[in-house]
Amino acid sequence: MMDKTAQIVVSSTKSVEDHVLEIITMMNQGTSEIEIKGYGREINKTVDIYNQLKDKLGEGIKLSETSIGSEVKDKKRISYLLLRITKAY
Amino acid sequence: MMDKTAQIVVSSTKSVEDHVLEIITMMNQGTSEIEIKGYGREINKTVDIYNQLKDKLGEGIKLSETSIGSEVKDKKRISYLLLRITKAY
Ligand SMILES: [Zn+2]
Numbered sequence: 061m062m063d064k065t066a067q068i069v070v071s072s073t074k075s076v077e078d079h080v081l082e083i084i085t086m087m088n089q090g091t092s093e094i095e096i097k098g099y100g101r102e103i104n105k106t107v108d109i110y111n112q113l114k115d116k117l118g119e120g121i122k123l124s125e126t127s128i129g130s131e132v133k134d135k136k137r138i139s140y141l142l143l144r145i146t147k148a149y
Numbered sequence: 150m151m152d153k154t155a156q157i158v159v160s161s162t163k164s165v166e167d168h169v170l171e172i173i174t175m176m177n178q179g180t181s182e183i184e185i186k187g188y189g190r191e192i193n194k195t196v197d198i199y200n201q202l203k204d205k206l207g208e209g210i211k212l213s214e215t216s217i218g219s220e221v222k223d224k225k226r227i228s229y230l231l232l233r234i235t236k237a238y
């Protein structure tokens with residue numbers, strides 16, 4: 061079976077808990093690697109999502125990549141944080 | 150000469166620009182490695198500081214470590230982002 065990879069963009073309207081549930085559901089359905097990307101004010105939330113996921117899944121996940129940078133959106137430059145989470149087994 | 154390392158905690162009251170200036174000053178005074186740590190709402194600002202530093206210093210700095218986690222402060226758990234910046238030469 062091919063491993064599935066997905067990227068989710070952290071939403072300003074969804075809660076941390078909603079995103080955590082969404083990610084766990086994706087993993088249960090066969091996604092082995094998920095990139096979580098948060099822009100601007102959602103960067104905090106991105107870290108909160110990771111911490112809650114880690115609480116729930118413990119050694120079951122690994123933080124395989126962290127990257128930061130910026131992109132131009134609507135003519136404004138905005139910072140982002142990207143976390144790649146991989147199923148550990 | 151011993152390399153100097155420093156850690157700064159991102160402040161809710163200082164601007165991104167103030168922190169960037171502070172870090173550049175430290176580097177000019179011989180600090181070769183600086184850890185920038187932002188908690189909670191200051192996590193966004195931590196990424197903004199890095200991006201502005203990178204704009205100003207370009208290849209002169211490297212992001213040598215990124216870590217995320219949480220700590221208990223005033224009986225509440227709070228997420229943090231820690232970036233380690235190293236002078237490239
Ligand atoms: Zn030295």
